[in-house]
Amino acid sequence: xxxxxxxxxxxxxxxxxxxxxxxxxxxxxxGYSDGAVVSDPLVSADTRATMxxxxxxxxxxxxxxxxxxxxxxxxxxxxxxxxxxxxxxxSGTTTRIVTACAALGxxxxxxxxxxxxxxxxxxxxxxxxxxxxxxAESTRGNGQAPLVVGGAIDGGTVSIPGDxxxxxxxxxxxxxxxxTDGIExxxxxxxxxxxxxxxxxxxxxxxxxxxxxxxxxxxxPGGQRYERSEAYPVPGDFSSMSYLLAAGAVxxxxxxxxxxxxRPSAQGDSAIVDVLQRMGADVSWDREAGEITVRQSELSGVxxxxxxxxxxxxxxxxxxxxxxxxxxLVNCEHVRYKETDRVxxxxxxxxxxxxxxxxxxxxxxxxxxxxxxxxAPVAGHDDHRIxxxxxxxxxxxxxxxxVEGADHVxxxxxxxxxxxxxxxxxxxxxxx
Numbered sequence: 347x348x349x350x351x352x353x354x355x356x357x358x359x360x361x362x363x364x365x366x367x368x369x370x371x372x373x374x375x376x377g378y379s380d381g382a383v384v385s386d387p388l389v390s391a392d393t394r395a396t397m398x399x400x401x402x403x404x405x406x407x408x409x410x411x412x413x414x415x416x417x418x419x420x421x422x423x424x425x426x427x428x429x430x431x432x433x434x435x436x437s438g439t440t441t442r443i444v445t446a447c448a449a450l451g452x453x454x455x456x457x458x459x460x461x462x463x464x465x466x467x468x469x470x471x472x473x474x475x476x477x478x479x480x481x482a483e484s485t486r487g488n489g490q491a492p493l494v495v496g497g498a499i500d501g502g503t504v505s506i507p508g509d510x511x512x513x514x515x516x517x518x519x520x521x522x523x524x525x526t527d528g529i530e531x532x533x534x535x536x537x538x539x540x541x542x543x544x545x546x547x548x549x550x551x552x553x554x555x556x557x558x559x560x561x562x563x564x565x566x567p568g569g570q571r572y573e574r575s576e577a578y579p580v581p582g583d584f585s586s587m588s589y590l591l592a593a594g595a596v597x598x599x600x601x602x603x604x605x606x607x608x609r610p611s612a613q614g615d616s617a618i619v620d621v622l623q624r625m626g627a628d629v630s631w632d633r634e635a636g637e638i639t640v641r642q643s644e645l646s647g648v649x650x651x652x653x654x655x656x657x658x659x660x661x662x663x664x665x666x667x668x669x670x671x672x673x674x675l676v677n678c679e680h681v682r683y684k685e686t687d688r689v690x691x692x693x694x695x696x697x698x699x700x701x702x703x704x705x706x707x708x709x710x711x712x713x714x715x716x717x718x719x720x721x722a723p724v725a726g727h728d729d730h731r732i733x734x735x736x737x738x739x740x741x742x743x744x745x746x747x748x749v750e751g752a753d754h755v756x757x758x759x760x761x762x763x764x765x766x767x768x769x770x771x772x773x774x775x776x777x778x
Contacts, residue, residue: 347753351740356769357599365583376418379572392437402428427453434459446517454496501527508537528568541614582607584615594640597741602641609636647671660735666712721745730757
């Protein structure tokens with residue numbers, strides 16, 4: 347599906363979907379238990395992959411008709427050996443957290459996914475599992491899926507880089523709680539995307555599991571049980587909110603855009619509020635009510651370190667193309683290893699729209715003063731975040747912008763274009 351977006355004014359109230367990061371972790375945490383309920387989950391292509399994985403390990407996930415509740419019968423600590431290959435589709439988070447879970451099994455689990463997922467690095471996690479005397483192999487010997495994992499690991503100490511993906515740390519912490527000896531994680535490099543590990547610690551605590559940060563990395567004691575008597579409520583997703591907030595900042599009318607469901611949590615991507623404020627946006631956050639209001643503003647370029655907030659890079663890049671002066675995104679080499687190389691993708695597509703962009707291996711600079719956005723066909727790169735950020739650019743580009751492959755928003759924000767339309771955006775969805 348492609349979407350044509352014409353320069354528009356937007357305004358009104360909208361609610362971002364629940365957090366994908368919290369939903370993934372909550373589903374698997376419930377799977378590790380003997381049963382738990384997850385309320386207000388994000389039901390999307392990615393999180394359905396995690397649900398399928400829990401069921402492959404012997405659990406069962408019952409979805410309410412309105413998708414507001416998941417009743418999970420867990421596999422109570424140790425997963426069974428799947429009867430078939432686990433298809434993680436396009437979900438990198440699923441692949442990594444499930445890979446560590448598979449290392450607990452007595453037999454072997456095979457994990458794979460689509461072409462994009464099969465290009466993403468898994469080597470450091472496979473190496474960590476082997477340090478724990480598990481079996482973890484890439485079938486092609488390149489550290490990428492398809493993967494073969496097993497070994498019934500008992501725990502131990504692992505050394506792992508922290509600058510490739512924080513999801514490796516999450517995976518080991520979640521699995522380590524049910525091993526005999528627990529897992530001690532020693533970071534070889536500084537940790538990128540650290541707030542995502544904070545999310546993991548928060549979810550583990552909510553399910554009665556103790557894990558802590560140490561001077562060298564992280565530690566989770568073994569012999570623990572995942573337990574929760576009350577439904578676990580998933581908070582709103584700040585990564586998804588970023589597109590709606592950006593829409594308000596670049597195209598909001600007098601009433602502005604009010605985003606609901608914005609209650610404080612451990613999500614690093616809540617930093618988008620600070621970025622908008624530094625750029626000069628008229629933005630206010632009522633934390634008690636969980637509402638953020640943004641109105642169209644004259645924006646100025648800023649420097650932003652995305653080391654801990656890689657998912658915000660596409661959104662901030664679009665804001666930079668509209669702002670005066672330069673917006674310089676730094677510490678972003680790891681953003682190249684997502685669903686696509688998001689640094690290259692944003693540079694390429696913004697240039698198609700008339701933005702002036704300079705790219706280096708670790709930086710992306712948008713020269714807003716030299717940019718004049720004009721509608722054009724742009725590629726979504728089969729990446730939900732690229733699609734949504736380019737749609738926001740289409741709200742301010744002269745003429746019509748056609749975003750190709752727009753259906754990929756289903757990964758994290760099903761109904762994104764319906765929400766944008768309800769806010770007043772002029773858009774038309776159509777098949778290629």
